[in-house]
Amino acid sequence: MLPSNHLKSKFLWKKLCTLYRLKNQSKSVHVTFANQLTIDSTAALAFKTGSTYRRHPGKLQPKVVKLPESLQSNVTGIFKERRIRNLDSQVSALTNYLLSRKRPTEDSEVRAAAQYFTRQLGSTDEDELDSDAQKKLQDKVKSKLRNRLYHWKPISFDENVSFVYLAARMAPNYAIIYRVLHELQRIMPSYQPSSVLDFGSGLGSSIWATNAIFPEAVKEYYCVDISQAMHNLAGKLLLKPDCKGEDPADFWIRGVYQRFFLPVSPQVTYDVTISNNSLLEIHSHEERLNIVNILWKKTNDFLILIENGSLEGYVTLMEARNMILAKGDSDSELREEWKDGHLGHVFAPCSHDVICPRLTRDKMIPCNFEQKYEPLQVPNLKRKVTQVENYSYLVMRKGKRQEGTVWPRVISPVLLRSRHTICRLCHEDGQLKELIITKGKHERDLYKCARYTQWGDLLPVSGIDENTNNRETKTRGRIEERQDNAKDEEREVGEGKNEHLQR
Numbered sequence: 001m002l003p004s005n006h007l008k009s010k011f012l013w014k015k016l017c018t019l020y021r022l023k024n025q026s027k028s029v030h031v032t033f034a035n036q037l038t039i040d041s042t043a044a045l046a047f048k049t050g051s052t053y054r055r056h057p058g059k060l061q062p063k064v065v066k067l068p069e070s071l072q073s074n075v076t077g078i079f080k081e082r083r084i085r086n087l088d089s090q091v092s093a094l095t096n097y098l099l100s101r102k103r104p105t106e107d108s109e110v111r112a113a114a115q116y117f118t119r120q121l122g123s124t125d126e127d128e129l130d131s132d133a134q135k136k137l138q139d140k141v142k143s144k145l146r147n148r149l150y151h152w153k154p155i156s157f158d159e160n161v162s163f164v165y166l167a168a169r170m171a172p173n174y175a176i177i178y179r180v181l182h183e184l185q186r187i188m189p190s191y192q193p194s195s196v197l198d199f200g201s202g203l204g205s206s207i208w209a210t211n212a213i214f215p216e217a218v219k220e221y222y223c224v225d226i227s228q229a230m231h232n233l234a235g236k237l238l239l240k241p242d243c244k245g246e247d248p249a250d251f252w253i254r255g256v257y258q259r260f261f262l263p264v265s266p267q268v269t270y271d272v273t274i275s276n277n278s279l280l281e282i283h284s285h286e287e288r289l290n291i292v293n294i295l296w297k298k299t300n301d302f303l304i305l306i307e308n309g310s311l312e313g314y315v316t317l318m319e320a321r322n323m324i325l326a327k328g329d330s331d332s333e334l335r336e337e338w339k340d341g342h343l344g345h346v347f348a349p350c351s352h353d354v355i356c357p358r359l360t361r362d363k364m365i366p367c368n369f370e371q372k373y374e375p376l377q378v379p380n381l382k383r384k385v386t387q388v389e390n391y392s393y394l395v396m397r398k399g400k401r402q403e404g405t406v407w408p409r410v411i412s413p414v415l416l417r418s419r420h421t422i423c424r425l426c427h428e429d430g431q432l433k434e435l436i437i438t439k440g441k442h443e444r445d446l447y448k449c450a451r452y453t454q455w456g457d458l459l460p461v462s463g464i465d466e467n468t469n470n471r472e473t474k475t476r477g478r479i480e481e482r483q484d485n486a487k488d489e490e491r492e493v494g495e496g497k498n499e500h501l502q503r
Contacts, residue, residue, distance in 0.1 A: 036463040037437065039446040040405065043460035053448040058407055058458035060183040064386055065175035065373040070252050071208055072377060074237050075166065079378050084163055088381055091168040094161070098169070101280050102312045103288075104152035110145065117144045154281065157227040162203070166233060167378045169277075170203055172389040175373035176306055177209035177276055180393050183348055184302065185213050192217040193271035197298055199262070199291070200278025201225045204234035210272070211253050221256045222263070222270060231258045262294060273299040276306045279316050292320040293338050302347065302397055309368030309390030317394045318356055321346065324396050325353055345401040349393065349409050349456070353401065354430035367411060367426075368392045369456040407458040408433065414453055421450040423459055433464060 039047075043057050051057070067075075084090070118141055157165065184191065192214060198206045201223035210218055225231060235245065235258070243250035273295050282288040296303055305320055307313030326332040327341050345353050349367065358367050370390055375383040408425035411432070415422035420438040427433045437450045446461060453459055 037435065037442055037446060037461055038463050039443060039449060040407065040460040040462045042405070043449065044445060047445055053445075053452045056449045056452065056460060058449075058453065058460045060186055060458060061371070061454045061456050062179060062182055063372065065178050065371065067171055067174060067374065067376065068208060068212060070240075071174075071237060073241075074239070075170065075376055076379065077241070078163075078233075078236060079167070082163060084160070087164070087167060087378070090164045091381065094164050095168045098277070099308055099310065101308070101310075102150045102152065103280060103285070103316060104283050105149050106285055110149065113145060113149060114141055117141045117148075152283070154283070157202075157230050159229045159232075162227065162229040162233050165230075166203055167376060167381060170205060171373055171376040172387070173202070173205040173276055174209050175371050175389055176391045176393070177206050177274065177304075178212060179371045180304055180306065180348075180395065181209055181213040184395070187348075191301075193301065194218060195220040195270040195272075196222070197262075197270035197273040197295070198223045199273065199275040199295055200281065201234065201258070202227075202230050202276075204237060204256070206274045206276060207234075207238070207253055207256060210274075219255050220270075221253070223256060223258045224260070224262055225258070226260055234258070263298070266297065269298050269300050271300045272302045272304065274304045274306075277308065279305065279307060279320070280312065285319070288316070289319065289323050289334075289338065292323060293341070296324055296344070296396070297341055299396075299398065302395055303344075305394045305396075307392050309366060309370075309392050311364065311366045314358075314366030314368060314392045317392055318359060321350075321356070321394055321396070342398050343400060344396045344398050346394070347397040348395040349411075349426070351406040351409055351426060351428040352430045357426070357430060357432050366392060371456075405462070407460050408464065410453055410455055410457050410459055413455045414450070416451060421447070423450055423453065425459060425464075427464060435459075435461070435464070 046057050047053070118137065121137060121140055155161070193210075194217065196206070196210055196218050198204075198221060201207070202225060204223065207221050207223065210221070223231075223234070238251045238253055238256060239245050240250055240252060245251065248254050275295060279288055279291070282291055292305075303324075305317055307316055323334060323338060324344050325346070326334055327339060327343050329339065332339060349369070350356065356367065358365055368390055369392070370388050372386050372388050374385070375387050377383070406428040408427045410423055411426050412424045419440065420436055423435045423437065425433045425435060435450075437447055439447050449460060
């Protein structure tokens with residue numbers, strides 16, 4: 001179709017032709033590499049024996065996590081007995097406060113900030129100032145410290161806050177723990193833990209999730225929390241209707257022991273240790289690592305650490321990860337008592353034991369994931385049908401990493417495009433990779449498998465070489481450059497058109 005009369009100038013026609021050429025080039029460069037990728041032999045065998053692409057061996061993400069009916073029934077009965085005024089606003093305020101939770105500011109950080117603000121206010125030596133000037137300077141520095149630094153304080157979970165916490169966090173906490181334990185079961189179907197240590201047990205969401213994944217396998221749940229109100233409410237949730245709790249059969253889940261402190265004896269250990277949203281509640285970096293060290297010593301097989309999906313939660317988990325991986329390293333800067341202990345490796349989400357590649361980037365992005373869940377049905381509290389929780393997690397396993405094929409982890413939403421799929425992965429070599437899997441240049445099993453893979457799953461693929469990331473970077477660089485050129489051409493065409501119309 002020829003352009004209209006007011007676009008027949010030679011300049012505008014040339015620009016339109018250039019724009020058309022650039023746009024077509026930018027559409028064709030997505031499918032230019034990684035022809036050597038193939039589906040892993042384990043996944044290929046599963047597809048031949050009847051496994052579907054929707055449930056391929058790397059699928060770890062449950063669709064929507066629902067609370068057990070017995071737990072939901074108990075919650076409904078509790079809130080019918082106890083009415084809380086302005087529950088909706090209290091739930092919203094507590095949720096926002098917990099999600100914005102940060103690590104406590106260390107004393108060294110306070111001193112460094114005070115020195116910085118002192119220099120910023122134009123004073124290098126306080127001894128040269130008189131007493132009044134020193135007091136004014138100190139007041140100004142304190143004011144800046146109050147405004148700029150995070151003021152951490154412990155949360156007091158009394159009876160009222162515990163009920164609000166039940167309405168706000170029971171469902172998402174259960175969903176995340178269920179998701180992590182579901183991955184453990186998918187990767188190791190024969191594993192059956194017999195004992196669980198729950199540090200910061202709260203309302204017992206770990207108990208319910210563990211019982212759902214490993215029914216009747218766990219004989220002992222050792223729950224540690226400093227709040228008596230939390231223990232009382234968790235006990236009510238475990239109680240069957242019309243029962244007084246005088247007999248073990250009166251509870252939905254047996255073998256639950258509630259305590260205020262961790263076991264003192266070093267001989268007392270547990271197959272699985274869980275800490276859910278508890279590390280950010282510890283008042284210092286040193287105490288936080290000390291707790292992680294104790295939990296690691298109390299663990300026989302798996303240590304599971306979960307925090308919210310913020311940058312603070314991610315960095316907190318990386319501190320624990322680095323400390324455990326440094327076990328046995330005499331050159332590490334850890335305290336001597338932290339260097340001793342059993343060696344371990346990262347079971348999930350990392351497929352390697354080197355430093356997290358997202359920590360080395362200039363703009364640090366947390367490694368987090370999402371899980372859909374059905375919210376708790378509380379009377380007089382409006383909720384959506386499904387909600388999404390953002391979280392970060394770390395699963396450490398005792399012993400050295402076993403040799404064998406390790407599939408890469410999908411670390412961001414899979415991009416579904418016309419006849420190709422873009423997957424961003426964390427590879428076993430400790431590098432971030434981006435694969436473009438096309439319908440025409442890759443086998444059908446691999447293409448279909450990638451289409452049904454979700455954020456947080458494993459991609460059963462082989463043939464990723466060390467140059468894949470470089471190729472991807474160059475390819476995306478060409479795409480972005482040509483797209484930028486196309487936008488510039490569009491802008492010039494628009495300006496030329498407006499100028500012609502004005503004339």
